[in-house]
Amino acid sequence: MLKSYFKTALRFLLKNKTFSFINIFGLAVGTLCCLYILLYVQQQYSYDKQHTNAKNIYRITASMVLTGDKHSFASVSPPVAAALKSDFPEVKSYTRVLKTDNLGAKEHLLRYQEQSFYEKGAFYVDSTFFDLFSYHFVEGKAPHALDEPYSIVLLKPIADKLFGHESALGKVININDQWVKHDFKVTGVVDESLGKSHIEGNMFISMKSGETGTSLANDGEWAGNNYTYSYIELKPGADAKALEKKLPAFLNKYAGQKLKNLGIQKVMNLEPVTTIHTTSGYDAEPSKTADPSFLLILVLIAVMIQVIACINFMNLSTARASKRAKEVGVRKVIGAGKFDLIQQFLGESFLLAFIGVIIALPLLWAVLPYLNSITHTDIRLTFFSDYRLWLMLASLVIVTGFVAGSYPAFYLSAFEAVKVIKGNFSSKISAAGIRRSLVVFQFVLSIVLISGIVIIYSQLNYIKAKDLGFDQSQKLVFNFYTSDAQNRMAALASDLRQLSGVKAVSSADNYLSQFIMHDHGVYPEGGNMETAIDAQNITCDQYFVKANGIKLLSGRDLMQGDSGKVLINQTLAKRLNLTEQTAIGARLYSHYAPNPAWYVTVAGVMKDFNYNSLHNDVRPFMLIYDTHAWSFNSMVVATNSKNYKALLSQISAVWHKNLPLVPFEYSFLDSEVQKQYETEIVLSQIINSFTLIAILISCLGLFGLAAFSAEQRRKEIGVRKVLGSSVSGIVKLLSVDFVKLVVISFIIATPIAWYGMNKWLQAFAYRVTLSWWMFALAGMMALFIALFTVSFQAIKAALLNPVKSLRSE
Structure with a gap:
């Protein structure tokens, strides 16, 4: 019987080639998109699942409230993890991780013999790091790999760049960055073959190395200094929720009085390591996380595309039911039951879904580089060795086959044998x-x-056009990664200022658009730390305001020799109950015991500007004047030249004069600003690409339905033409039904799209206002697409010779 069903299905597919092509191609393209999105989402949720005891590993996070401002940190104070191990027997082990980026050392100069290059992604880690986290050691062994000071474990690509095909184990490399210049012994080489981790490190350095390790070991601060990523492994059977309930008393034991004195409310939580990559909302993550709402949108898009492909199958199958009605009648006459027919037609649907998957796999292989470039990821065909992929493929075949074939199967099996044999196909x-x-x-x-495309583009264009309060255009950004390079910054800046195309040059410990690690609680005369306002800050020279085009509302700019002077923004002035006038000359105090209290003097008030992304409101902020080269690691060069090629050539010459051994690397500030919206840009590209595919599949379905409609009304069209109807009149007749359906679709879709996009826009503190024209434009585009698709078949039918259409009458 199955063989008979298979032959019948194959014969019908070959006999109706257009119908078969539309169905199979639609299912194949839909399956390709759906499969890729599912693979992408599965990869994002697979982070940190590879660790041997992953279910028992937790990260300690901290939330703080200071005078109404809430801060959520992915990191905590240095002594927390060790104290947890000491105080609670359910804690088996702990490890701490310190990202050098957070210390200002964003890149590191690696040297081995004649080979040297800059590399990112360095972490100082405790010797227990590889006890908690599982990595595949290509060379060396995990136990005791980082026991010794100045030992280092490299990721395999870095080891290959340094040593080629030679063994890396035991070799000594030199690392030079802002904080260290020392030789390190390679004690291991690892790769990511076991799986990806939220700690995206290229180098893992022993925490005992140099001043960094000493400083962390001696750091007994519990209230602040939340810069250490800290992890604990619980003993088997230990209850993380129960331990979490003990943390308030634990924190109060070590820091209660100090937190009270500072006016800080602090809470610590335990976060499962397997959820870190897909949890958003923490400041200063060690790597970029995947927003769960973004992943949900992707899954919804995948479902939409697959459903659109299934709808094509249903429509075309039922539309061509008359072609198979007699077959159903004959089968029923010779004894086939309704269930047998349902089984047959569902089987055909599963066969088409299976063929769609078979076609989708090589198509996916062909377009994989393009899709990876859109999503900024590295999904590879090695995923096909994963049993979960095969489960995914099988699920797609089953779900698609059932969803696409269920209605046609029940519809076709409902025909009455006697009627269809007589020619009644109702x-x-x-x-x-x-x-x-x-x-x-x-x-x-x-x-x-x-609608999603229109609104996301509107928001991204709004972001690009919005006045951020500073001038981001025609700005070059340079970073300085070693102490040697930092010591030459003043001389380099002086030479750059001599160039005619350079307006201003400023050095600082950060540049606008980058996450700001530094903050201080400050209060005016007569206040205390309990009422202090937490203010983020950048340490800079006297040229920062001019170079970045920041506007002053009162007072004056920073000047050379302004030791202890600051500029504050409007928001900080308001929070301190100071006006733009009374703020000038005011002293702002800060006191973190046991360190002595210190104060700064306000020289001027800046107009509020968005120094971080438009996802957030402007927070209290200040610029602190400094002249120490060691505190600066970035330089902004404001230019006014229209000939960038010539100017960059001049700047390159000045650079190599001052820094002959440092590569000439730069970026544009406006590009750095746009990087803050990478998730939205990726989402826009994904929706663009997959919406085009969804529209293509929809058009295929409409094309088939229009052909069927024209075929059914062929004789009617012939009669109308004989009676004098014009081609345009016939086209209008065949198109009007589809236009009505699109109009109904628009009425239903608009509130759905408004609700969904309004929720998405809530993530931005600054956002566009949803307007009627955005949805009207989406509706007009859909209407145009439908008319464009249907018109081919309508015009073809209208141009047919009526004699041929009526010949059989």
């Missing part, structure tokens, strides 16, 4: 009504996706 189930409903549903999904 069914108890209304096929036309169901088809219209499915087309409406299909276009509702398409209009929602098109």
